Amino acid sequence: MVPQVLPIGVAVSALPVAAEDRTGYQRTAFKHWNAGELPADGCNIRQEVLLAEAVVYPEIGPGCTLTGGVWWSYYDDREVTPAGALDIDPMVPLDEAWDSK
Numbered sequence: 492m493v494p495q496v497l498p499i500g501v502a503v504s505a506l507p508v509a510a511e512d513r514t515g516y517q518r519t520a521f522k523h524w525n526a527g528e529l530p531a532d533g534c535n536i537r538q539e540v541l542l543a544e545a546v547v548y549p550e551i552g553p554g555c556t557l558t559g560g561v562w563w564s565y566y567d568d569r570e571v572t573p574a575g576a577l578d579i580d581p582m583v584p585l586d587e588a589w590d591s592k
Contacts, residue, residue, distance in 0.1 A: 511587065549574065559572075560573070562577055
């Protein structure tokens with residue numbers, strides 16, 4: 492098959508459309524999200540993102556419990572604390588990616 496260059500409207504209209512289906516979805520099935528890059532350190536991906544994005548670095552306790560710390564919300568143009576006030580999710584939420592498979 493030879494690749495084609497199409498106008499964006501034509502390309503989008505050629506995409507298949509189907510009903511979303513969440514059958515079988517379990518967030519825990521995404522081990523890369525839950526266990527983090529180094530499962531032995533106790534930090535899951537959420538905590539790793541919080542550590543990477545901190546404006547003021549939090550203290551890391553047992554099991555990668557984060558206390559203190561400050562984060563900048565680009566959406567609200569303000570500082571946010573505590574970490575629990577922030578939502579961390581992949582660019583496409585896992586459940587939406589599953590539904591759209």
